[in-house]
Amino acid sequence: MIQIDTSRRTIGLNFLEDGSTEIRLWAPYASKVFLVIKKKLDPIEMEEEEFGYWFIQTDQIKSGDEYGFEIWNEKKKEKYTSNPSILRRADPAALFFKNGIGEYSSACNVNDFKWTDQNWKGLAQKDYIIYELHTGTFSPNGDFISIEAKLDYLLQLGITAIEIMPVAQFPGERNWGYDGVFPFAVQNSYGGPAALQHLVNACHNKGLAVILDVVYNHVGPEGNYFNDFGPYFTNKHHTPWGSAINFDDADADPVRHYFIENVLMWFRDFHIDALRLDAVHAIKDLGAQHILAEIKKYTDQLSAKTGKLHQLFVELDLNDNRYINTLTKGGYGMDGQWIDEFHHALRVAAGQEKNGYYADFNGIEHLAKSYETAYVYDGQYSPHRRKTFGIEAEGNGGEQFIVFSQNHDQTGNRMLGERTSTLLSFELLKLLAAAVFCSPYLPLIFMGEEYGEENPFQFFISHTDKQLVEAVRKGRKAEFAAFQHSEDTPDPQSETTFKHSKLNWEWLDQPKHQLLLAYYKNLISLRKSNPAFNHLNRKQVSASAIKDQNCLI
């Protein structure tokens, strides 16, 4: 088996110091594999290694060149899911697609970038104050360089980290990011890998950390050719997106290797400080070493080598602190998790109708509970889930939980994508912010929240497959059956939906919005300066609800 080397990637295309490249591809279904370089005539045959890997070292590729693979399948035809016996495919571990998704990947030398963040060693976990943003809608241009232009604004706001929604290459130019199909590639319409490196470097030089949202529980539906290479998926487990990624079935080792390399790449080659791992409850792994635990081990090895701090935060719908307990305690070693239940309790306390997943929350009393125990359901019967749910998060510090009054999901998962600013009174907006920043947890705000952005954040895609577009439209409509809306669902494929979801920074010309921004700045400043708010010792927090006054002390 190929050994993981924390100092360099062992899959995909890597530039060596002499300017040549080595390329390794896992394609166990192939009988032959050829490297194809665009604008060069002859494909070059690759050498077969053990366990279905193919390798070549060549001086024929320069940074920026486009390359791909020709994979032959005479011998193992029965394993193929597509028809042609010779397939042209881009590199599943490619870093760049300068012309978008197609048969060719673009060679990228991650070592070309000249980092100037040598003094940055990462952010202590307790100091995270997170600003979640979506690159495509944060600015009019929707790219990384436009984020850089706002860094001073974010610094003045007081946040300590930006969290970037997924940037893995997806089809088209409009997507939340969870439909990415090349987990190693940085979306070309955002500026590609070099622009991401430039942004991270700029953040570090201003004292800001960078969290990147990554998706290891599924691969997007369009442009997903993994089944042509090998058993990346397994029928042993299922997820809302179909067959699960193969983390524990036969031939899982190279798949695990692929995702571990992905984690290491973001930390090592892009200087990302922390990852936000999307919906890890949909990562199905019943083997003796959970893939998250293995990711933690390699992350620790890398940190030990570089001396830089890195955190692994997970989105988790299980109220199971096994995920965030240390490896020595039998946990999976994740550093922290998003805690949606705090949000749900807070929003119901602020008047949110108890429909859909809000049905389980009674408002102020559950909010009080969440202040003390993080999980609201830690062993009680949940009517919405129709089962006893969760366990007590004993021994987990407040810095292991990330809370918010809204985020991309809670906003965008509303049919109309309304932010709190258009749902609640100005005074309630301030109260919600205070509830988040006075909690013994890590606070997160969703881009624009700080000044009361009034544009919605709706669900948008830009697929080219018409059937898929129709399926997404239908799915989106069906999703809101439980919420009993009467209005029309915005068309996710329409560019208008995307444009409506962009921040409109001109709100800041208005006094009301300036006032809210000033309030957020003061609140963040208070949290940073007052030990009562930045010592995240949950045991020192006592919350009491006075139900008939909807009041929390």
Added chain:
Amino acid sequence: MIQIDTSRRTIGLNFLEDGSTEIRLWAPYASKVFLVIKKKLDPIEMEEEEFGYWFIQTDQIKSGDEYGFEIWNEKKKEKYTSNPSILRRADPAALFFKNGIGEYSSACNVNDFKWTDQNWKGLAQKDYIIYELHTGTFSPNGDFISIEAKLDYLLQLGITAIEIMPVAQFPGERNWGYDGVFPFAVQNSYGGPAALQHLVNACHNKGLAVILDVVYNHVGPEGNYFNDFGPYFTNKHHTPWGSAINFDDADADPVRHYFIENVLMWFRDFHIDALRLDAVHAIKDLGAQHILAEIKKYTDQLSAKTGKLHQLFVELDLNDNRYINTLTKGGYGMDGQWIDEFHHALRVAAGQEKNGYYADFNGIEHLAKSYETAYVYDGQYSPHRRKTFGIEAEGNGGEQFIVFSQNHDQTGNRMLGERTSTLLSFELLKLLAAAVFCSPYLPLIFMGEEYGEENPFQFFISHTDKQLVEAVRKGRKAEFAAFQHSEDTPDPQSETTFKHSKLNWEWLDQPKHQLLLAYYKNLISLRKSNPAFNHLNRKQVSASAIKDQNCLI
């Protein structure tokens, strides 16, 4: 939700002290439920409780009476899997079927039995020396009372516990026991619940412990009407037997309750000392509290109340010590596990061809490893499984592993069911026994092994559904494709197959078999008397293999 009470069952039929009975049934799909008592005219309507339970207290039932339910489904028809709108069904938590499986269960008062084992407090885990037996084939009559007749023989042999293959009511009279469909009922052809209590009482009075094999990973295919009552199964997970038992999906609480009550019943009402939980890797539970951990908690509560020791041993194909680590270490708290890999390494060392699952084992070197580390694969690539497999069993004592040179599976899973006695030389039989009894683990022998029984132990069933019988026959043949046999598979449905699998105690008239028995007695005696063999400290064991001499020191 109905609360579990360790002092008495809260589901099924229970006799109260005044001679009346209370009956509780979980049937959330029903619109009405009636209690039907055979030979009485009018069904009695039951009262609906919360969460889909139905209850009645009545003085109309005496011990031995046959009863069942009439379940109506006008309102919730869409949930039904069977056609009729009124169904007649036996009690899924019944203890007895005096006439075999049908529409009526037999009322059984577990408190009728007069126990005389008050001085028995259970067996310390390190002292288990286990004799696995199958009730139907252990004796000519194939029942519990015939086992009692052999207890003195077993005592003289030196074993300290019998392990009884599953006794849950199955269709017909011939079955290994893994096709049981009423987990609370004791097979009528074995003698039913009272005869099992009698056997356990007799064992305890002779100083023998009793382990019962229970199946919580699936329900047998014939006579399985669980889907008529409620969501006992879930499509969320799959097992080799189809949809998994619902331990973590919506409405899982009453299903978990059902199996926890089952555990408590065997310990409390049948005085069983330990359970052997079949194939727990097929128990799928991704909730925050694994069902095994919850079973452990209730078992501990019961032990605290009664002062009796109870152990939970699992069959596990994962090499994952999370299952056998304590709850405080983040484990599921099981006390021990069967360790098939010791067997596989031992058998390959003794000349077993490396086909099927034996392909992963190199013999003497792997055996040496298993002596020191229990798991052979504890993080290495397994060619047979095509993935890296297992983790190191750090911190687990030798008493947590049960080893053997054959068991019902390893014998019966051979196409012809040959025991080692007909496969290996007499000298090798002795060597294998020594290998097991000198290990730092708990030894297990399979009935008849001690005298070299030469009859096979083949796979047998007695279903009435012809299609099912044909499917089992085909499946059995397909199973041996990997082992490349040329002979015919014995017909599992044939009574001849069953009869051929019975022990023939007349072998003991022959000197060769007497000699082997004497050898086993001496070996067991040596193990019991010599501290080197009964201190199960794995750290004091050093095993070295001399490969070219196939020798282990």
